[in-house]
Amino acid sequence: MKRKALIFLGSALAALLLLSGVFALNQLLAFGALLSTLHPYAGYAFLALSGALMLFAIVSGLRFFSRPSHPTLPSDETAKNFPAWVAFLCRTVPAHPMHPEPLRKEKDLRWLRANLKLLEVDALNKTKQIATKNFFVGAFAQNTSYGTTTSLKNILKTVWNIYKIHHRTHNALEFVGLVRSVYRCLPLSDFRREDIPAHIKPIIQSSFSNTLSSLLPGGNLLTPFFMNLFLAGATNTYLTCLSGMIAIRHCQMLSEEDRREITQQSLFEASFMLKEIVRECNPVLSVTISNAVKKAGIESLDTVQVPSVGSNIAQDIVSHLASSLKSIIRENISVEKNDE
Helix, strand or coil: CHHHHHHHHHHHHHHHHHHHHHHHHHHHHHHHHHHHCCCCCHHHHHHHHHHHHHHHHHHHHHHHHCCCCCCCCCCCCCCCCHHHHHHHHHHHCCCCCCCCCCCCCCCCHHHHHHHHHHHHHHHHHHHHHHHHHHHHHHHHCCCCHHHHHHHHHHHHHHHHHHHHHHCCCCCHHHHHHHHHHHHHHCCCCCCCHHHHHHHHHHHHHHHCCHHHHHHCCCCCCCHHHHHHHHHHHHHHHHHHHHHHHHHHHHHCCCCHHHHHCHHHHHHHHHHHHHHHHHHHHHHHHHHHHHHHHHHHHHHHHHCCCCCCCCCCHHHHHHHHHHHHHHHHHHHHHHHHHHHC
C-alpha cells in the first residue's frame, strides 16, 4: 500500500511539474511574440533574460537544498578516519572568541575539544533561556492551540540556535536532519513504555520539590490548581531542555560511541537543568497566581451590595463579612509587597 501510494504521488507530481512547465513556456513565448511587434529583438532579449533567470533559480535552489559532503563518522577515536573527521570539524566549527588560540592555523583535537566546551556553554545558556520561557507558556497556555504552537516554535528555535552556534555555514537539509535526529530521541517519538518512567521521574521530582511544598500549604483549596500549572510548565520545560541537550550532543559528536550515549547523557543533563529552572520559576509563578486570585477575590467581594435601610439581619451579616474579608486580603497583599 505504501509503495503504491509513493508511486502515485511521484507520478502525479512529475505530471504537474510537466504541465506547469509547458504552460509557463507557452506564456513566455506568447509574451515574447508580443514584444517582437514593438522591436525585432525585444522578444529574443526577453526570452534570454527569462531563461537566465530560471537557470539562476535552479542553480541557487540546488545549492540551497544540497547537503554538504563530509567524511564518515568514525566508530571510535582509534579508527583510521578519525583524523579526517577532526579536520572536518575544525574547518566547519566556528572558533569561539574566548578560545585561548582562536586564530590558530594548525588546529588539532586538543584545540577542537577546548573550542567545543566553550560553544557548549553558549548553547546551554541559550537552551536555559528559551526553556524558561516555555515554562510559563506551558503553565498559562496549556491545552490551547496557542500554547502548543508557541512551545513547538520555541523548541525549534532552540535547535536552530544550537545549530547556528556549532556551524560556520548553514544548510537547510543539514538543519532538517538535525531536527529529525532530535525528534527520534525524544520520548514518545517511538513509543516504548519502559522508557517513559525515566522521563516522568525528573518532572515529578521538580514539581514536588521542597521549594514548591513550602509555597503551597496543605490546606490551600487552590493547591490542585497550582500543581496542575507546575506540572504543565515543568513538562514543557523538560522537553525543551531535552531537545537542546540532544542537539548539542549531535553537533559535538566525535565518534559512533558518542551517538550511542546521546539519549542517556541528554536525559541526565536535561533533568539537572529542569531542576534549576523550576527552582527559579516556581516563586514567580506562585506569587503571580496568588496575587491574581486575591485581586479576583476582592473584585468579587466588591459586588456584594451595601445593606440598605430596613434590610434584614442576613444581609447585614453578609455585607460585614465581605468588608472584613476585603480588609484582610488587602493587608496580606500590602505585607507581601513590603516583604518583597
